Amino acid sequence: xxxxxxxxxxxxxxxxxxxxxxxxxxxxxxxxxxxxxxxxxxxxxxxxxxxxxxxxxxxxxxxxxxxxxxxxxxxxxxxxxxxxxxxxxxxxxxxxxxxxxxxxxxxxxxxxxxxxxx
Numbered sequence: 362x363x364x365x366x367x368x369x370x371x372x373x374x375x376x377x378x379x380x381x382x383x384x385x386x387x388x389x390x391x392x393x394x395x396x397x398x399x400x401x402x403x404x405x406x407x408x409x410x411x412x413x414x415x416x417x418x419x420x421x422x423x424x425x426x427x428x429x430x431x432x433x434x435x436x437x438x439x440x441x442x443x444x445x446x447x448x449x450x451x452x453x454x455x456x457x458x459x460x461x462x463x464x465x466x467x468x469x470x471x472x473x474x475x476x477x478x479x
Contacts, residue, residue, distance in 0.1 A: 362386060364479075365428050365439075368472035372398040374426060387427035387441075394421055397465070408447035408459035417459060420447030428469060439473050441466040 362379070365386045369376050377388045397405055401418050408416035424445035431438045443465055446456040 362430060364473045364476035365430060365469075367476045368469055369426075369428075371472060372469070378427060384430040384432075385427060386430070387425070389425045389427065390423065391426075392421055392423045395419075397422075398468070405443070405462055405465040406445050406447070406459040407462065408445075408457060411449065416447050416449070416457070420449050420457075422447050422459065423456070426465070426469075428473070430473075437477075439470045441469045 362381050362384070366376055366379070369386065369388075374388055375391065376386055377391075379386050393402065395402060395418055401415075402420075402422055403415035403417040406417040406422065408420055408422070410416060411419050413419055422445050424443060426441070426443050428439060428441040431440075443461045445459040445461070447459050448456050
């Protein structure tokens with residue numbers, strides 16, 4: 362759990378959900394614009410296209426990012442789930458669902474593994 366907390370901190374995600382008994386850590390609701398952890402939001406999410414490019418890079422993105430760490434043999438199994446919705450600030454269309462590319466979940470899981478090994 363300490364490695365997961367350090368990984369979230371490195372990515373700039375405030376941990377608001379922390380339950381060592383169930384092995385769950387994360388944040389169920391936070392919003393970002395344009396970039397996440399130093400890269401364009403579209404690296405991690407597909408939210409359609411706008412006239413000026415990928416929606417994920419132009420919308421306000423509200424997301425839930427939660428990692429579950431469970432004992433497995435002599436180690437642990439780490440699973441990260443990302444859910445997101447985008448809102449075009451120049452439109453009144455409301456929220457639209459975004460699809461994950463899977464890259465953020467992979468990045469978090471790799472960071473946790475690296476930090477756990479230190």
